[in-house]
Amino acid sequence: MLTKKELKEYCDDARENYLPHISIDCVVFGFHEGLLKVLLLKVANEDEWYLPGGFLFKKEPIEMAADRILKERTGLDEIFLQQFHVFGDPDRSKQHFEMYNDMLPNDENWFVNRFLTIGYYALVDFCDVNPAPDVFSATCSWCDLNDLPKLKLDHGLILKTALDTLRLQLNYQPIGYNLMQKEFTMPELQKLYETILDKKLDRRNFQRRMLGFGILNKSEKLRKGGAHKAPYLYSFDLENYQAALTEGFKGGW
Protein backbone atom coordinates (compact mmCIF):
# COMPACT_ATOMS: atom_id res chain seq x y z
CA MET A 1 0.00 0.00 0.00
CA LEU A 2 1.24 3.49 -0.91
CA THR A 3 1.93 6.18 1.71
CA LYS A 4 -0.11 9.37 1.40
CA LYS A 5 2.83 11.21 -0.16
CA GLU A 6 3.51 8.43 -2.67
CA LEU A 7 -0.19 8.22 -3.49
CA LYS A 8 -0.41 11.97 -4.12
CA GLU A 9 2.62 11.90 -6.42
CA TYR A 10 1.31 8.87 -8.26
CA CYS A 11 -2.15 10.42 -8.76
CA ASP A 12 -0.78 13.79 -9.94
CA ASP A 13 1.39 12.00 -12.44
CA ALA A 14 -1.42 9.68 -13.56
CA ARG A 15 -3.92 12.51 -14.20
CA GLU A 16 -1.27 14.33 -16.21
CA ASN A 17 -0.21 11.40 -18.36
CA TYR A 18 -2.80 8.62 -18.54
CA LEU A 19 -6.24 8.22 -20.11
CA PRO A 20 -8.80 8.09 -17.30
CA HIS A 21 -11.19 5.14 -16.86
CA ILE A 22 -9.14 2.63 -18.87
CA SER A 23 -6.55 0.12 -17.73
CA ILE A 24 -4.84 -2.98 -19.12
CA ASP A 25 -4.24 -6.30 -17.34
CA CYS A 26 -2.01 -9.07 -18.63
CA VAL A 27 -2.46 -12.80 -18.04
CA VAL A 28 0.83 -14.52 -18.86
CA PHE A 29 0.61 -18.30 -18.85
CA GLY A 30 3.88 -20.17 -18.50
CA PHE A 31 4.34 -23.72 -19.77
CA HIS A 32 7.25 -26.05 -19.20
CA GLU A 33 7.44 -29.84 -19.21
CA GLY A 34 3.86 -30.52 -18.29
CA LEU A 35 3.33 -27.59 -15.90
CA LEU A 36 1.05 -24.61 -16.55
CA LYS A 37 1.52 -21.54 -14.38
CA VAL A 38 0.48 -17.89 -14.35
CA LEU A 39 2.59 -14.83 -13.61
CA LEU A 40 1.40 -12.85 -10.58
CA LEU A 41 2.62 -9.94 -8.47
CA LYS A 42 2.33 -9.27 -4.76
CA VAL A 43 3.03 -6.32 -2.49
CA ALA A 44 5.10 -7.01 0.65
CA ASN A 45 3.03 -7.85 3.73
CA GLU A 46 -0.19 -8.32 1.74
CA ASP A 47 -1.94 -11.62 1.18
CA GLU A 48 -3.60 -10.97 -2.14
CA TRP A 49 -1.84 -11.24 -5.50
CA TYR A 50 -2.62 -9.40 -8.72
CA LEU A 51 -2.09 -9.55 -12.47
CA PRO A 52 0.51 -7.23 -14.00
CA GLY A 53 -1.49 -4.21 -15.12
CA GLY A 54 -1.37 -0.47 -15.67
CA PHE A 55 -2.66 2.54 -17.57
CA LEU A 56 -2.44 3.91 -21.12
CA PHE A 57 -0.58 7.09 -21.97
CA LYS A 58 -2.91 9.65 -23.52
CA LYS A 59 -1.67 9.12 -27.08
CA GLU A 60 -0.35 5.56 -26.86
CA PRO A 61 -1.72 2.77 -29.11
CA ILE A 62 -3.22 0.05 -26.89
CA GLU A 63 -1.04 -2.80 -28.19
CA MET A 64 2.09 -0.77 -27.39
CA ALA A 65 0.68 0.04 -23.96
CA ALA A 66 0.12 -3.64 -23.20
CA ASP A 67 3.74 -4.47 -24.15
CA ARG A 68 5.11 -1.55 -22.12
CA ILE A 69 3.02 -2.33 -19.03
CA LEU A 70 4.04 -5.99 -19.03
CA LYS A 71 7.69 -5.01 -19.37
CA GLU A 72 7.53 -2.34 -16.65
CA ARG A 73 5.80 -4.56 -14.15
CA THR A 74 7.49 -7.92 -14.74
CA GLY A 75 10.57 -7.31 -16.89
CA LEU A 76 9.15 -9.57 -19.64
CA ASP A 77 9.96 -8.22 -23.09
CA GLU A 78 8.91 -9.15 -26.62
CA ILE A 79 6.04 -11.36 -25.53
CA PHE A 80 3.19 -11.89 -28.03
CA LEU A 81 0.13 -10.56 -26.18
CA GLN A 82 -3.38 -11.16 -27.51
CA GLN A 83 -6.31 -8.97 -26.54
CA PHE A 84 -9.20 -11.13 -25.35
CA HIS A 85 -11.89 -9.20 -23.41
CA VAL A 86 -12.88 -5.93 -21.75
CA PHE A 87 -14.07 -6.14 -18.16
CA GLY A 88 -16.50 -3.32 -17.41
CA ASP A 89 -18.43 -4.02 -14.22
CA PRO A 90 -18.94 -0.55 -12.67
CA ASP A 91 -17.88 -1.87 -9.23
CA ARG A 92 -14.91 -3.92 -10.38
CA SER A 93 -12.27 -1.63 -8.83
CA LYS A 94 -14.20 -0.88 -5.62
CA GLN A 95 -11.38 -2.47 -3.62
CA HIS A 96 -8.92 0.12 -4.92
CA PHE A 97 -11.43 2.85 -4.21
CA GLU A 98 -11.84 1.73 -0.61
CA MET A 99 -8.11 1.31 -0.08
CA TYR A 100 -7.28 4.93 -0.90
CA ASN A 101 -10.59 6.72 -0.41
CA ASP A 102 -9.76 8.49 2.86
CA MET A 103 -6.23 9.52 1.90
CA LEU A 104 -6.95 12.08 -0.84
CA PRO A 105 -9.98 14.15 -1.91
CA ASN A 106 -11.94 12.47 -4.71
CA ASP A 107 -10.98 14.97 -7.39
CA GLU A 108 -7.28 14.35 -6.73
CA ASN A 109 -7.53 10.61 -6.25
CA TRP A 110 -6.98 8.61 -9.45
CA PHE A 111 -8.15 5.38 -7.82
CA VAL A 112 -11.68 6.51 -6.97
CA ASN A 113 -12.49 6.41 -10.68
CA ARG A 114 -14.22 3.60 -12.47
CA PHE A 115 -11.79 1.68 -14.70
CA LEU A 116 -12.66 -0.58 -17.57
CA THR A 117 -9.79 -2.97 -18.06
CA ILE A 118 -8.68 -4.51 -21.35
CA GLY A 119 -7.41 -8.07 -20.87
CA TYR A 120 -4.40 -9.42 -22.80
CA TYR A 121 -2.98 -12.91 -22.57
CA ALA A 122 0.17 -14.70 -23.62
CA LEU A 123 1.65 -18.19 -23.42
CA VAL A 124 5.41 -18.54 -22.93
CA ASP A 125 7.97 -21.13 -21.88
CA PHE A 126 8.58 -20.07 -18.31
CA CYS A 127 12.17 -21.23 -18.48
CA ASP A 128 12.88 -18.74 -21.26
CA VAL A 129 12.00 -15.61 -19.29
CA ASN A 130 13.15 -14.02 -16.06
CA PRO A 131 10.36 -12.15 -14.33
CA ALA A 132 11.30 -9.46 -11.80
CA PRO A 133 8.99 -7.34 -9.62
CA ASP A 134 8.67 -3.61 -10.26
CA VAL A 135 8.99 -0.85 -7.63
CA PHE A 136 5.37 -1.32 -6.46
CA SER A 137 5.69 -5.05 -5.85
CA ALA A 138 7.80 -7.27 -3.63
CA THR A 139 7.25 -10.50 -5.54
CA CYS A 140 6.74 -11.48 -9.17
CA SER A 141 6.26 -15.24 -9.42
CA TRP A 142 4.91 -18.11 -11.48
CA CYS A 143 1.95 -19.49 -9.53
CA ASP A 144 0.44 -22.93 -10.02
CA LEU A 145 -2.98 -22.77 -11.73
CA ASN A 146 -4.22 -25.67 -9.61
CA ASP A 147 -3.28 -23.95 -6.38
CA LEU A 148 -3.96 -20.25 -6.93
CA PRO A 149 -3.58 -17.71 -4.12
CA LYS A 150 -6.32 -15.17 -3.40
CA LEU A 151 -6.44 -12.47 -6.08
CA LYS A 152 -7.30 -8.77 -5.85
CA LEU A 153 -10.28 -7.02 -7.50
CA ASP A 154 -11.78 -9.13 -10.32
CA HIS A 155 -8.42 -10.59 -11.30
CA GLY A 156 -9.71 -14.12 -10.63
CA LEU A 157 -12.42 -13.59 -13.25
CA ILE A 158 -9.93 -12.09 -15.71
CA LEU A 159 -7.61 -15.07 -15.23
CA LYS A 160 -10.44 -17.59 -15.65
CA THR A 161 -11.70 -15.85 -18.81
CA ALA A 162 -8.17 -15.88 -20.26
CA LEU A 163 -7.83 -19.61 -19.53
CA ASP A 164 -11.23 -20.34 -21.13
CA THR A 165 -10.15 -18.33 -24.19
CA LEU A 166 -6.84 -20.18 -24.43
CA ARG A 167 -8.60 -23.57 -24.21
CA LEU A 168 -11.19 -22.56 -26.83
CA GLN A 169 -8.39 -21.31 -29.04
CA LEU A 170 -6.93 -24.83 -29.19
CA ASN A 171 -9.97 -25.79 -31.29
CA TYR A 172 -9.38 -23.31 -34.06
CA GLN A 173 -5.82 -21.99 -33.98
CA PRO A 174 -2.37 -23.54 -33.76
CA ILE A 175 -0.37 -23.15 -30.60
CA GLY A 176 3.06 -24.13 -29.43
CA TYR A 177 5.48 -22.48 -31.83
CA ASN A 178 7.23 -20.57 -29.06
CA LEU A 179 6.87 -23.43 -26.55
CA MET A 180 8.30 -26.47 -28.32
CA GLN A 181 11.86 -27.21 -29.38
CA LYS A 182 12.47 -26.82 -33.11
CA GLU A 183 11.88 -30.56 -33.44
CA PHE A 184 9.54 -32.44 -31.15
CA THR A 185 7.71 -35.72 -30.89
CA MET A 186 3.94 -36.14 -31.08
CA PRO A 187 3.76 -37.14 -27.37
CA GLU A 188 5.61 -33.94 -26.47
CA LEU A 189 3.09 -31.84 -28.40
CA GLN A 190 0.21 -33.83 -26.89
CA LYS A 191 1.58 -33.07 -23.43
CA LEU A 192 1.27 -29.33 -24.15
CA TYR A 193 -2.41 -29.72 -25.08
CA GLU A 194 -3.09 -31.96 -22.09
CA THR A 195 -1.48 -29.50 -19.72
CA ILE A 196 -3.48 -26.53 -21.00
CA LEU A 197 -6.74 -28.51 -21.05
CA ASP A 198 -5.93 -30.21 -17.74
CA LYS A 199 -7.09 -33.59 -19.08
CA LYS A 200 -5.78 -36.73 -20.78
CA LEU A 201 -6.27 -37.03 -24.54
CA ASP A 202 -6.49 -40.14 -26.69
CA ARG A 203 -3.13 -40.68 -28.40
CA ARG A 204 -4.47 -41.84 -31.79
CA ASN A 205 -7.19 -39.19 -32.08
CA PHE A 206 -4.70 -36.49 -31.14
CA GLN A 207 -2.23 -37.60 -33.81
CA ARG A 208 -4.89 -37.99 -36.52
CA ARG A 209 -6.43 -34.59 -35.81
CA MET A 210 -3.13 -32.77 -35.46
CA LEU A 211 -1.79 -34.19 -38.73
CA GLY A 212 -5.08 -33.27 -40.42
CA PHE A 213 -4.44 -29.58 -39.73
CA GLY A 214 -1.47 -29.65 -42.10
CA ILE A 215 0.76 -27.53 -39.88
CA LEU A 216 3.40 -30.19 -39.13
CA ASN A 217 6.38 -31.42 -41.12
CA LYS A 218 7.47 -34.98 -40.36
CA SER A 219 11.21 -35.47 -40.17
CA GLU A 220 13.03 -38.53 -41.52
CA LYS A 221 14.85 -38.68 -38.19
CA LEU A 222 13.73 -40.47 -35.07
CA ARG A 223 14.25 -39.35 -31.48
CA LYS A 224 16.78 -41.85 -30.11
CA GLY A 225 17.89 -42.87 -26.68
CA GLY A 226 14.56 -43.54 -24.97
CA ALA A 227 13.46 -46.81 -23.45
CA HIS A 228 10.62 -47.18 -25.98
CA LYS A 229 10.50 -47.46 -29.74
CA ALA A 230 12.10 -44.28 -31.11
CA PRO A 231 9.32 -41.78 -32.00
CA TYR A 232 9.24 -39.61 -35.13
CA LEU A 233 10.30 -36.00 -34.93
CA TYR A 234 8.10 -33.16 -36.21
CA SER A 235 8.52 -29.46 -36.76
CA PHE A 236 5.98 -26.75 -37.53
CA ASP A 237 5.37 -25.82 -41.15
CA LEU A 238 5.64 -22.09 -40.58
CA GLU A 239 3.74 -21.00 -43.66
CA ASN A 240 0.73 -23.17 -42.87
CA TYR A 241 1.02 -22.38 -39.16
CA GLN A 242 0.87 -18.66 -39.92
CA ALA A 243 -2.07 -19.11 -42.30
CA ALA A 244 -3.95 -21.08 -39.64
CA LEU A 245 -3.27 -18.35 -37.08
CA THR A 246 -5.14 -15.82 -39.19
CA GLU A 247 -7.73 -18.00 -40.95
CA GLY A 248 -8.31 -20.84 -38.51
CA PHE A 249 -7.43 -24.45 -39.22
CA LYS A 250 -7.74 -26.02 -42.61
CA GLY A 251 -10.32 -28.72 -42.38
CA GLY A 252 -12.50 -26.04 -40.89
CA TRP A 253 -15.31 -25.06 -43.20
Add this chain to the structure above:
Amino acid sequence: MLTKKELKEYCDDARENYLPHISIDCVVFGFHEGLLKVLLLKVANEDEWYLPGGFLFKKEPIEMAADRILKERTGLDEIFLQQFHVFGDPDRSKQHFEMYNDMLPNDENWFVNRFLTIGYYALVDFCDVNPAPDVFSATCSWCDLNDLPKLKLDHGLILKTALDTLRLQLNYQPIGYNLMQKEFTMPELQKLYETILDKKLDRRNFQRRMLGFGILNKSEKLRKGGAHKAPYLYSFDLENYQAALTEGFKGGW
Protein backbone atom coordinates in the same frame (compact mmCIF):
# COMPACT_ATOMS: atom_id res chain seq x y z
CA MET B 1 -23.67 17.33 -39.21
CA LEU B 2 -24.76 19.10 -36.03
CA THR B 3 -25.30 22.87 -35.86
CA LYS B 4 -23.15 24.77 -33.36
CA LYS B 5 -26.04 25.01 -30.90
CA GLU B 6 -26.88 21.31 -31.18
CA LEU B 7 -23.20 20.44 -30.84
CA LYS B 8 -22.86 22.54 -27.67
CA GLU B 9 -25.91 20.95 -26.09
CA TYR B 10 -24.75 17.47 -27.04
CA CYS B 11 -21.26 18.07 -25.65
CA ASP B 12 -22.50 19.59 -22.36
CA ASP B 13 -24.78 16.62 -21.88
CA ALA B 14 -22.08 14.12 -22.86
CA ARG B 15 -19.50 15.49 -20.39
CA GLU B 16 -22.09 15.41 -17.65
CA ASN B 17 -23.29 11.86 -18.26
CA TYR B 18 -20.82 9.73 -20.19
CA LEU B 19 -17.43 8.17 -19.45
CA PRO B 20 -14.84 10.03 -21.52
CA HIS B 21 -12.54 8.24 -24.00
CA ILE B 22 -14.71 5.13 -24.39
CA SER B 23 -17.36 4.31 -26.97
CA ILE B 24 -19.20 1.24 -28.22
CA ASP B 25 -19.88 0.26 -31.84
CA CYS B 26 -22.24 -2.50 -32.93
CA VAL B 27 -21.90 -4.66 -36.03
CA VAL B 28 -25.27 -6.33 -36.65
CA PHE B 29 -25.18 -8.92 -39.41
CA GLY B 30 -28.51 -9.83 -40.95
CA PHE B 31 -29.12 -13.19 -42.62
CA HIS B 32 -32.10 -14.28 -44.65
CA GLU B 33 -32.41 -16.90 -47.38
CA GLY B 34 -28.85 -16.82 -48.55
CA LEU B 35 -28.19 -13.10 -48.11
CA LEU B 36 -25.82 -11.60 -45.55
CA LYS B 37 -26.16 -7.89 -44.81
CA VAL B 38 -24.97 -5.40 -42.22
CA LEU B 39 -26.96 -2.68 -40.48
CA LEU B 40 -25.65 0.84 -41.15
CA LEU B 41 -26.73 4.42 -40.47
CA LYS B 42 -26.37 7.56 -42.55
CA VAL B 43 -26.92 11.26 -41.98
CA ALA B 44 -28.97 13.14 -44.59
CA ASN B 45 -26.88 14.72 -47.37
CA GLU B 46 -23.72 12.83 -46.38
CA ASP B 47 -22.11 10.09 -48.41
CA GLU B 48 -20.47 8.06 -45.69
CA TRP B 49 -22.29 5.51 -43.55
CA TYR B 50 -21.48 4.42 -39.99
CA LEU B 51 -22.07 1.63 -37.52
CA PRO B 52 -24.62 2.20 -34.75
CA GLY B 53 -22.54 3.39 -31.80
CA GLY B 54 -22.54 5.58 -28.73
CA PHE B 55 -21.15 6.24 -25.27
CA LEU B 56 -21.38 4.62 -21.82
CA PHE B 57 -23.13 6.26 -18.90
CA LYS B 58 -20.73 6.81 -16.03
CA LYS B 59 -22.05 3.92 -13.93
CA GLU B 60 -23.47 1.67 -16.63
CA PRO B 61 -22.25 -1.93 -17.13
CA ILE B 62 -20.81 -2.26 -20.64
CA GLU B 63 -23.12 -5.09 -21.78
CA MET B 64 -26.16 -2.99 -20.82
CA ALA B 65 -24.67 0.01 -22.60
CA ALA B 66 -24.24 -2.02 -25.81
CA ASP B 67 -27.89 -3.14 -25.70
CA ARG B 68 -29.13 0.40 -24.96
CA ILE B 69 -27.02 2.01 -27.68
CA LEU B 70 -28.17 -0.46 -30.33
CA LYS B 71 -31.78 0.09 -29.31
CA GLU B 72 -31.49 3.89 -29.25
CA ARG B 73 -29.80 4.10 -32.62
CA THR B 74 -31.63 1.43 -34.61
CA GLY B 75 -34.73 0.41 -32.65
CA LEU B 76 -33.43 -3.17 -32.40
CA ASP B 77 -34.23 -4.71 -29.04
CA GLU B 78 -33.26 -7.95 -27.29
CA ILE B 79 -30.46 -8.79 -29.68
CA PHE B 80 -27.68 -11.06 -28.39
CA LEU B 81 -24.54 -8.93 -28.76
CA GLN B 82 -21.08 -10.41 -28.34
CA GLN B 83 -18.06 -8.31 -27.46
CA PHE B 84 -15.23 -9.05 -29.90
CA HIS B 85 -12.45 -6.42 -29.89
CA VAL B 86 -11.32 -2.99 -28.67
CA PHE B 87 -10.08 -0.58 -31.32
CA GLY B 88 -7.54 1.81 -29.82
CA ASP B 89 -5.58 3.56 -32.54
CA PRO B 90 -4.92 7.06 -31.13
CA ASP B 91 -5.98 8.68 -34.43
CA ARG B 92 -9.05 6.56 -35.08
CA SER B 93 -11.56 9.35 -34.45
CA LYS B 94 -9.57 12.11 -36.15
CA GLN B 95 -12.41 12.56 -38.66
CA HIS B 96 -14.79 13.51 -35.83
CA PHE B 97 -12.19 15.81 -34.38
CA GLU B 98 -11.74 17.62 -37.69
CA MET B 99 -15.46 17.87 -38.32
CA TYR B 100 -16.19 19.79 -35.12
CA ASN B 101 -12.81 21.24 -34.19
CA ASP B 102 -13.52 24.87 -35.16
CA MET B 103 -17.03 25.03 -33.69
CA LEU B 104 -16.26 24.78 -29.97
CA PRO B 105 -13.18 25.32 -27.78
CA ASN B 106 -11.32 22.06 -27.09
CA ASP B 107 -12.23 21.87 -23.40
CA GLU B 108 -15.93 22.06 -24.26
CA ASN B 109 -15.82 19.80 -27.31
CA TRP B 110 -16.49 16.14 -26.55
CA PHE B 111 -15.42 15.05 -30.02
CA VAL B 112 -11.83 16.32 -29.85
CA ASN B 113 -11.10 13.55 -27.37
CA ARG B 114 -9.49 10.25 -28.19
CA PHE B 115 -12.02 7.41 -28.00
CA LEU B 116 -11.27 3.73 -27.67
CA THR B 117 -14.24 1.82 -29.02
CA ILE B 118 -15.44 -1.58 -27.86
CA GLY B 119 -16.84 -3.63 -30.75
CA TYR B 120 -19.92 -5.84 -30.33
CA TYR B 121 -21.46 -8.03 -32.99
CA ALA B 122 -24.69 -9.93 -33.52
CA LEU B 123 -26.30 -12.12 -36.16
CA VAL B 124 -30.06 -11.87 -36.69
CA ASP B 125 -32.68 -12.80 -39.24
CA PHE B 126 -33.20 -9.46 -40.92
CA CYS B 127 -36.86 -10.26 -41.59
CA ASP B 128 -37.50 -10.53 -37.83
CA VAL B 129 -36.49 -6.97 -36.97
CA ASN B 130 -37.54 -3.50 -38.03
CA PRO B 131 -34.65 -1.06 -37.92
CA ALA B 132 -35.45 2.65 -37.69
CA PRO B 133 -33.03 5.60 -37.71
CA ASP B 134 -32.57 7.70 -34.55
CA VAL B 135 -32.75 11.51 -34.37
CA PHE B 136 -29.15 11.91 -35.57
CA SER B 137 -29.60 9.79 -38.70
CA ALA B 138 -31.75 9.94 -41.79
CA THR B 139 -31.34 6.32 -42.84
CA CYS B 140 -30.91 2.99 -41.05
CA SER B 141 -30.59 0.21 -43.60
CA TRP B 142 -29.37 -3.29 -44.28
CA CYS B 143 -26.43 -2.95 -46.67
CA ASP B 144 -25.05 -5.72 -48.84
CA LEU B 145 -21.65 -6.99 -47.60
CA ASN B 146 -20.49 -7.50 -51.17
CA ASP B 147 -21.32 -3.94 -52.15
CA LEU B 148 -20.51 -1.81 -49.10
CA PRO B 149 -20.75 1.99 -49.21
CA LYS B 150 -17.90 4.16 -47.91
CA LEU B 151 -17.73 4.08 -44.11
CA LYS B 152 -16.75 6.77 -41.60
CA LEU B 153 -13.74 6.67 -39.24
CA ASP B 154 -12.35 3.12 -38.84
CA HIS B 155 -15.78 1.52 -39.19
CA GLY B 156 -14.60 -0.46 -42.22
CA LEU B 157 -11.91 -2.10 -40.06
CA ILE B 158 -14.39 -2.75 -37.24
CA LEU B 159 -16.80 -4.39 -39.69
CA LYS B 160 -14.06 -6.53 -41.28
CA THR B 161 -12.81 -7.65 -37.86
CA ALA B 162 -16.35 -8.60 -36.83
CA LEU B 163 -16.82 -10.64 -40.01
CA ASP B 164 -13.46 -12.41 -39.50
CA THR B 165 -14.51 -13.19 -35.92
CA LEU B 166 -17.89 -14.54 -37.04
CA ARG B 167 -16.25 -16.76 -39.67
CA LEU B 168 -13.67 -18.08 -37.19
CA GLN B 169 -16.45 -18.70 -34.70
CA LEU B 170 -18.04 -21.18 -37.12
CA ASN B 171 -15.07 -23.46 -36.43
CA TYR B 172 -15.59 -23.75 -32.70
CA GLN B 173 -19.10 -22.65 -31.74
CA PRO B 174 -22.62 -23.44 -32.95
CA ILE B 175 -24.56 -20.81 -34.82
CA GLY B 176 -28.02 -20.51 -36.26
CA TYR B 177 -30.40 -21.04 -33.36
CA ASN B 178 -32.03 -17.63 -33.87
CA LEU B 179 -31.74 -17.81 -37.66
CA MET B 180 -33.30 -21.14 -38.61
CA GLN B 181 -36.90 -22.27 -38.36
CA LYS B 182 -37.56 -24.68 -35.49
CA GLU B 183 -37.14 -27.53 -37.99
CA PHE B 184 -34.84 -27.24 -40.96
CA THR B 185 -33.12 -29.39 -43.55
CA MET B 186 -29.38 -29.96 -43.79
CA PRO B 187 -29.17 -27.97 -47.07
CA GLU B 188 -30.88 -25.03 -45.35
CA LEU B 189 -28.31 -25.07 -42.55
CA GLN B 190 -25.49 -25.47 -45.06
CA LYS B 191 -26.77 -22.38 -46.88
CA LEU B 192 -26.32 -20.34 -43.68
CA TYR B 193 -22.69 -21.42 -43.40
CA GLU B 194 -22.05 -20.83 -47.10
CA THR B 195 -23.52 -17.35 -46.93
CA ILE B 196 -21.43 -16.31 -43.94
CA LEU B 197 -18.26 -17.83 -45.38
CA ASP B 198 -19.08 -16.59 -48.88
CA LYS B 199 -18.06 -19.93 -50.43
CA LYS B 200 -19.51 -23.28 -51.50
CA LEU B 201 -19.10 -26.21 -49.13
CA ASP B 202 -19.03 -29.91 -49.90
CA ARG B 203 -22.43 -31.41 -49.04
CA ARG B 204 -21.19 -34.69 -47.57
CA ASN B 205 -18.38 -33.16 -45.51
CA PHE B 206 -20.74 -30.54 -44.16
CA GLN B 207 -23.29 -33.16 -43.07
CA ARG B 208 -20.68 -35.49 -41.54
CA ARG B 209 -19.01 -32.67 -39.61
CA MET B 210 -22.24 -31.05 -38.45
CA LEU B 211 -23.68 -34.35 -37.21
CA GLY B 212 -20.38 -35.04 -35.45
CA PHE B 213 -20.87 -31.99 -33.23
CA GLY B 214 -23.86 -33.64 -31.59
CA ILE B 215 -25.98 -30.49 -31.55
CA LEU B 216 -28.71 -31.69 -33.94
CA ASN B 217 -31.76 -33.87 -33.40
CA LYS B 218 -32.97 -35.73 -36.48
CA SER B 219 -36.74 -35.78 -36.90
CA GLU B 220 -38.69 -38.79 -38.15
CA LYS B 221 -40.47 -36.43 -40.51
CA LEU B 222 -39.37 -35.48 -43.99
CA ARG B 223 -39.81 -32.09 -45.67
CA LYS B 224 -42.41 -32.73 -48.33
CA GLY B 225 -43.52 -30.90 -51.43
CA GLY B 226 -40.18 -30.24 -53.14
CA ALA B 227 -39.16 -31.42 -56.57
CA HIS B 228 -36.39 -33.63 -55.16
CA LYS B 229 -36.33 -36.55 -52.77
CA ALA B 230 -37.83 -35.30 -49.49
CA PRO B 231 -34.97 -34.31 -47.14
CA TYR B 232 -34.86 -35.07 -43.41
CA LEU B 233 -35.77 -32.40 -40.91
CA TYR B 234 -33.49 -31.47 -38.02
CA SER B 235 -33.77 -29.28 -34.95
CA PHE B 236 -31.14 -28.05 -32.52
CA ASP B 237 -30.53 -30.06 -29.34
CA LEU B 238 -30.65 -27.05 -27.04
CA GLU B 239 -28.75 -28.61 -24.16
CA ASN B 240 -25.81 -29.65 -26.32
CA TYR B 241 -26.01 -26.40 -28.30
CA GLN B 242 -25.73 -24.40 -25.08
CA ALA B 243 -22.84 -26.53 -23.83
CA ALA B 244 -21.01 -26.05 -27.13
CA LEU B 245 -21.54 -22.28 -26.90
CA THR B 246 -19.60 -22.13 -23.65
CA GLU B 247 -17.12 -24.99 -24.06
CA GLY B 248 -16.62 -25.21 -27.82
CA PHE B 249 -17.66 -28.19 -29.92
CA LYS B 250 -17.46 -31.75 -28.72
CA GLY B 251 -15.03 -33.55 -30.88
CA GLY B 252 -12.70 -30.70 -30.00
CA TRP B 253 -9.91 -31.83 -27.76
